Amino acid sequence: MNFQDCCEEIANEVKSAIIPYVGRPEAAEFIRQGADGTPTKKIDQIAEDIVIRYLKEKKICSMVISEEAGCEEIGGKSGTIYLDPVDGTHNAITGNPFYALSIAFAEDGVIKKAYVKDLAHGESFYAEKDKGAFCNGIKVKVSDTEFLDKSTISVYGKKFDPETIVKIGEKIRRWRLYGASALELCYVGCARLDGFIDLRNTLRVTDAAAGMLFCKEAGGTVTDKCGRPIQFSDDVSRGECLIATNGLIHKKTIEYLR
Structure with missing residues (x-):
């Protein structure tokens, strides 16, 4: 099988x-x-x-x-x-x-x-x-949305440090928060979302491994918050930040997060 x-x-x-x-x-x-x-x-x-x-x-x-x-x-x-x-x-x-x-x-x-x-x-x-x-x-493939002000993005941020996500939240068209990162990464791959942002620094390899491959194989881009290739530890007590988009809005997303 x-x-x-x-x-x-x-x-x-x-x-x-x-x-x-x-x-x-x-x-x-x-x-x-x-x-x-x-x-x-x-x-x-x-x-x-x-x-x-x-x-x-x-x-x-x-x-x-x-x-x-x-x-x-x-x-x-x-x-x-x-x-x-x-x-x-x-x-x-x-x-x-x-x-x-x-x-x-x-x-x-x-x-x-x-x-x-x-x-x-x-x-x-x-x-x-x-x-x-x-x-x-x-x-399936990712969306063809080219501009942040037309985009729909799921955004997670630290609850005691809202400044960064508020900044990008003011730029994007629609802000979503579903509460299941594996599915949200798949939704980027299916063009249901244009992006998925997790800045909590708590996303683990078990949360993201499957969804990341799905998003990439659908034509998406997945990086850390600085736009670099993301590296997860096999130690599930260690988390990372992650940015996944359709690729077309990735550079602008990173710029706003900085």
Whole structure:
């Protein structure tokens, strides 16, 4: 079975398991402190257990790096899976329909395949390095928006340091904030957003790996806040800032963020 089909099986199992908890208080039950330094909620743990068990049984990779468990050797084939079992945990807990399963496969430090499943609406986002990006099997590309004042961008900033995002917020046409970075990166790839900005310095490799490849394969540009190639650590307690756009507005976006 290929990577995409395996991911679909995983997503179906995860969705069935977490649906009874979505929008319910028990979903937010504290289980433990996650490897990323944030609380692992019950809904996260349920989803992660399903994915890691599947990966072990199918021997899909030799290592899993997950937001909750951290780095775990699982004794399978070569390669690393970057996993966010529920991207947008708060949305799932509160019943807001914008949360996803995010899985990226890497070999020799390079992300080769990416899969993001919108668990609320059922959409599947898949990308393979140098082979394009697909939403529900249909090839997609980024928007052709050329000007910031015509753009729609999802913007995250530090709540105690709003000056930078206010500056660019005054320039762009529409400001969005959905709360699930993997999906938002895919939305840039699908031309539903012209850009995604995260200046919190808390975005982890597990949050971004799959969405980044999808965005790039759809023709987008992904960098750090200074416009340089972004480098994530495999240590999930360390975060970064990230700027993703359709490419056409990237230079101007960076200029305003400076």
